[in-house]
Amino acid sequence: MDIDRLEKILKDEKPYRLRQVRRAVFHDFIDDWSQATTLAADLRKKLNSQCPLGVKNKLFISADKKTIKALLEFADAQKAEAVLMRHRDGRNTVCVSSQIGCPVGCVFCATGQMGLRRNLALGEIIEQVLVFSRFLKKDSGRITNVVFMGMGEPFLNYDNVVAALRLLNSPDYFGLGSRKLSISTAGIVPGIEKFGREDWQVNLAVSLHAPDNALRTKLMPINKVYPIEKVLAAVDDYIAKKNRRVMFEYLMIKGVNDSEEQARQLAKILNKPLYMVNLIRYNQTGSYYPSESDTISKFMQALLDAGLTATQRYSFGHDIKAACGQLAAQ
Ligand code: SAH
Ligand code: SF4
Numbered sequence: 001m002d003i004d005r006l007e008k009i010l011k012d013e014k015p016y017r018l019r020q021v022r023r024a025v026f027h028d029f030i031d032d033w034s035q036a037t038t039l040a041a042d043l044r045k046k047l048n049s050q051c052p053l054g055v056k057n058k059l060f061i062s063a064d065k066k067t068i069k070a071l072l073e074f075a076d077a078q079k080a081e082a083v084l085m086r087h088r089d090g091r092n093t094v095c096v097s098s099q100i101g102c103p104v105g106c107v108f109c110a111t112g113q114m115g116l117r118r119n120l121a122l123g124e125i126i127e128q129v130l131v132f133s134r135f136l137k138k139d140s141g142r143i144t145n146v147v148f149m150g151m152g153e154p155f156l157n158y159d160n161v162v163a164a165l166r167l168l169n170s171p172d173y174f175g176l177g178s179r180k181l182s183i184s185t186a187g188i189v190p191g192i193e194k195f196g197r198e199d200w201q202v203n204l205a206v207s208l209h210a211p212d213n214a215l216r217t218k219l220m221p222i223n224k225v226y227p228i229e230k231v232l233a234a235v236d237d238y239i240a241k242k243n244r245r246v247m248f249e250y251l252m253i254k255g256v257n258d259s260e261e262q263a264r265q266l267a268k269i270l271n272k273p274l275y276m277v278n279l280i281r282y283n284q285t286g287s288y289y290p291s292e293s294d295t296i297s298k299f300m301q302a303l304l305d306a307g308l309t310a311t312q313r314y315s316f317g318h319d320i321k322a323a324c325g326q327l328a329a330q
Pocket of ligand 1: 108109110148149150151152153154184185186187206207249251280281282283284285323324326
């Protein structure tokens with residue numbers, strides 16, 4: 001859906017028309033303009049031909065029905081994936097992609113191995129949320145949270161990602177509270193700096209994955225440009241401005257970054273107020289293996305013993321290749 005074109009078509013209409021349209025698309029989640037019965041027939045026809053609402057997509061549903069993956073296909077035949085996670089407590093979280101592929105090239109990540117195909121447009125990011133909004137509407141469900149943790153590095157498509165967050169947050173569009181929105185970055189320092197200047201409370205997560213620069217560079221080559229101390233300095237500035245918690249994501253990769261000594265090293269650099277650590281069991285996509293459960297427990301205990309706030313991420317949708325780092329849109 002081309003949101004700029006939509007606003008252009010409606011530019012000469014009365015303001016209440018714009019409100020009706022936004023309500024139909026972002027609240028009632030229609031998927032064809034013929035369903036917008038409040039609009040005049042000729043306007044519906046014009047919108048159907050100039051700004052169609054259909055999104056070409058295929059859904060994959062996990063055996064336990066808690067995870068649904070959408071493979072979206074765009075006008076140029078490029079594809080991206082998004083994932084809906086239905087939590088037991090009633091939250092419905094959508095994990096969206098910001099790019100097709102990713103230029104950052106982390107060695108453990110399936111998306112990173114694709115390289116960058118292109119950035120996603122604002123409308124293409126929004127379509128990922130619309131697909132699931134329409135899906136949930138069928139049993140009166142609604143999306144409650146959106147996380148930018150799918151394919152791509154959100155801070156390398158900053159303007160479109162921030163524009164999408166504005167629409168998700170705006171009461172005229174999706175109306176999701178900014179605290180229900182999260183973004184994860186591989187530690188792109190200029191992005192963290194810019195994000196700290198936005199006037200909202202969107203959650204920030206930073207992928208760390210190693211307690212020292214040598215290992216982090218091996219896993220995430222971007223560490224040569226933005227090493228740990230620079231990332232942490234940018235996070236400290238962000239916290240000073242926002243007074244918000246920042247989540248550090250830490251993958252648990254067998255025999256690579258999961259020893260108790262490494263936990264103690266990590267605790268040393270992350271032992272600050274408003275820092276929290278989220279451990280993610282590695283989902284195998286290439287030549288690395290996930291840590292054993294009791295290795296993860298020991299690692300977490302070492303962080304807790306050192307006084308840190310640490311949690312472990314629940315993993316959704318293995319059977320449909322929808323878990324963290326498994327998105328490759330094949
Ligand atoms: N590019 C951003 C956001 C997308 S990735 C970033 O890297 O932060 C979201 C999270 O999934 C990141 O923490 C990423 O490191 C992690 N991830 C990547 N590959 C994974 C895998 N195979 N198993 C588990 N998590 C993975
Ligand atoms: Fe890109 Fe994030 Fe994957 Fe790294 S982990 S390659 S930054 S999507």
